[in-house]
Amino acid sequence: MTDAPAYSSPFTSSTSKAAVLYRMVLKDHICPYGLKARDLLKRKGFSVDDHLLTTRAEVDAFKAKYDVQTTPQIFIEGTRIGGHDDLRRFLGLNVPDPKATTYQPVIALFAITALMAAATSYAVYGSPVTIRAVEWFIAFSMSILAMLKLQNVDKFSTMFLNYDLLARRWVPYGRIYPFAEGLAGVLMISGALNWLSIPVALFIGTIGAVSVFKAVYIDKRELKCACVGGDSNVPLGFVSLTENLMMVSMALWMLLAPGH
Structure with a gap:
């Protein structure tokens, strides 16, 4: 699950781009979408500044600071992109619809x-x-x-x-x-x-x-x-x-x- 994206224009070239990633890594839970976001960013040529939120207090403080409901959150060149699905949309990739019919x-x-x-x-x-x-x-x-x-x-x-x-x-x-x-x-x-x-x-x-x-x-x-x-x-x-x-x-x- 992700928050609404905070961008309006598509991004086509990721060469030499830097991204900041905030993701949840608690003792009893590691956010899988944070790992997927980090992997996707690296595969697309981004250098990733990976920030780990290791306690529930840190997670809550981060959400309050940026007024978001979920993690991970990705920032590129100072602009908040959103979560994993928002990152895929930003990069022009398909985001599967869980309610769509499929064979x-x-x-x-x-x-x-x-x-x-x-x-x-x-x-x-x-x-x-x-x-x-x-x-x-x-x-x-x-x-x-x-x-x-x-x-x-x-x-x-x-x-x-x-x-x-x-x-x-x-x-x-x-x-x-x-x-x-x-x-x-x-x-x-x-x-x-x-x-x-x-x-x-x-x-x-x-x-x-x-x-x-x-x-x-x-x-x-x-x-x-x-x-x-x-x-x-x-x-x-x-x-x-x-x-x-x-x-x-x-x-x-x-x-x-x-x-x-």
């Missing part, structure tokens, strides 16, 4: 599960590209998606109620769903108890796919997806529909394919 969590998740599946396939079969690798990719994805939901089941179930058709009729289903998804995923990884994992995945995947399709493509509602947990800013739509269709496809594949 980054989903991209990271599927990239890691794909690599995990390829690595497991290589360890077992000597090749990263096998049918089993595809099965593991889906099963790993289901398991990790369930884990993310289970970090805060209450938040997940609250978001889930916005669009899931069964959860709206029977509220406890919102809390059961991540446990069912995780159980099906783990069983599919092992290949055990197919008589249980297949119907569970088929049931929750089908209801989920229908619910998402209705909410997004028929009712045209703009909602956040609960697929990666209750704190996500992933928009409901293609990602959640894909998650559910993967579960349905995996269940049908295991039901119909030889060897399952």
